[in-house]
Amino acid sequence: MKAIIKYGLLVLTTGTLWMTGCRKFLDESDPSNYTEENYFTKPEHARSSVNAIYASLREPMSGDFGGGPWTMTEFATGQAATDLGQAVNSYFIKDLHNTADNAYGDNIWKNYYKGISNANLSIAKIPNITMDAAEAKSLLGEAHFLRAWYYFYLVQLFGNIPLITEPVDLKSEQLRPKQATPEDVYKLIVDDLVTAEASGLPFAEASGKVTLGAVKSLLSKVYLTMAGYPLQKGTAYFDLAAKKAAEVLDSKQYKLFDTYGDLHNPAKKNVEENIFMIQYKTQIIPGSWQSLIIPYNKNISAYSAETGGIYATADFVKSYDPADLRAKEGQFFFTEFTNQDNRNLKVDLGGFFLYKLFDVTAQTTTANSDLNWSLIRYADILLVYAEASNEVNGPAAKAYDAVNLVRARAKLPVLENLSKEQLREAIWRERWYELCFENVTWYDMVRLRKAFNLSTKGFDNYVGHKFSYGPVLTERELLFPIPSTELRNNPNLIPTKGY
DSSP states (O other): OHHHHHTTOOOOOOSGGGGSSOHHHHHSOOTTSOOHHHHTTSHHHHHHHHHHHHHHHHGGGOOBTTBOGGGHHHHTTTOEEOOOTTOHHHHHHHTTOOOTTOHHHHHHHHHHHHHHHHHHHHHHHGGGSOSOHHHHHHHHHHHHHHHHHHHHHHHHHHSSEEOOOSOOOTTOTTSSOOEEOHHHHHHHHHHHHHHHHTSOOOSOOSSSSOOHHHHHHHHHHHHHHHHSTTTOOTHHHHHHHHHHHHHHHHTTOOOOOSSGGGGGOGGGTTSTTEEEEEOOBTTTBOBSOGGGSSOTTOSOOSSSOOOOOOEEOHHHHHTSOTTOGGGSBTTTEEEEEEETTEEEEEEEEEEEEEGGGOOHHIIIIISOBOOOEEEEEHHHHHHHHHHHHHHHHOSOHHHHHHHHHHHHHTTOOOOOSOOHHHHHHHHHHHHHHHSTTSSOHHHHHHHHTEEEOTTTSSEEESTTOBOTTSOBOOGGGGSOOOOHHHHHHOTTOOOOTTO
16 A cells, blocks of 8 residues: 555546446445545545546556557657557548547546546645644645646546536446536636645656646646737737746746756656656556557567657658757667667668667666656746746847747857847747657647748748648647547537537
8 A cells, every 4th residue: 555655556437337236236335445535534535636636647648559648749740750560540640530539538537537537636634634724725826737737638638628627426427527618727727726726735746746836837828828829919928928937037046058968867766857757666557658659560669569669750840950969879769779688789770760868778778667757847947937928028038038048059140130020930930859769849839829830930820731751730639539438428528629
């Protein structure tokens, strides 16, 4: 039980489990069974219940011969390729033939709502536990942040979604909820983050738990998104985004790594550039995406499964400035590696694979990854600040400073003497190049209604943009479809337009 609590795998029920079976069985009491009524009684129960909320971040990160849910938004950019023939969900998205039956969307929907359910339970029950008030407030801050996180990504992915804020059982009116408007969902997200901001969390720490820096960073990203589509709140929200990102920058608690190698260095978990991460631990809960990011059966890896599940298109990598360090071999991408049976022998991989996500030790020896997955890193917040500040104040010195920090590490010249419009697109390009394959780019495309043209290096309108390998984006690709399993189970849900 201790290991379960420590690593956040406790799954709490909402009471429905205890309502099945025969009455005699239900009337019997087993003190070893936890229910809502007898569980939330001690301070350690509060901590373990919040740990359970984090667990849902992990579930979509798996990947093997069936593909991986986390790749869903990468294939939707038109900048990802795959050699994994049996992962049909990848091809449906990549080739713009997606349907509501796609298992990736179903996985994310179910797990993120499970996270929301556990957050609602913690938020409802922790105030009733006799415990240190400051600790309870801090734990509630984590719960509010995590609920905001799940809702922020669900509303961007699926649009009109159910908004559930209380624990649900078989008698609840929200057992089969109706959809809320994005405006209402964003209101809850902001309210949750403002609550978390005032909860006494440390600004930064290496434990992997939610910090004040993570809260302010996410709030800056939320405001930036609200300034764009679909809400189009404009200048006032660009200003809010810039101010909140500035609080992160001005705190001096974070910095860019000196090298890109540190982006996939397990020794750099939760420090410096890594503001908020999904936590993994080798031999306990190992990182689960390594077999998906290596080439198909090239015998380079200690993993038995070499899937070729996702890599960058050649057109995307070749669109980088030739001087850009990020596009050099062994930085963000790699095209060759050593043979597993003979490390003196180089193997041509036949594509641009994702070195920025590559656990070298796991791939070469242990087949058991100790690498965390970064959800928010400092480079992102620098670019959030640069973009939002430019929208409000034009190309001022601090906006240039922020974007040029990112460019300096890439060995690119500073940006200067640009118009507001020129700096806007320059910052967008930095986001595309710096944050690729980190589940960021598609969300940028949707909030901007823009897509990066790999040939012109400019930005096309999202609707009508042609991927370099042929398919053309339409309005329906602005959202992913609400999963068909949810539509069947809840007659109050309206299918996503176009699906």
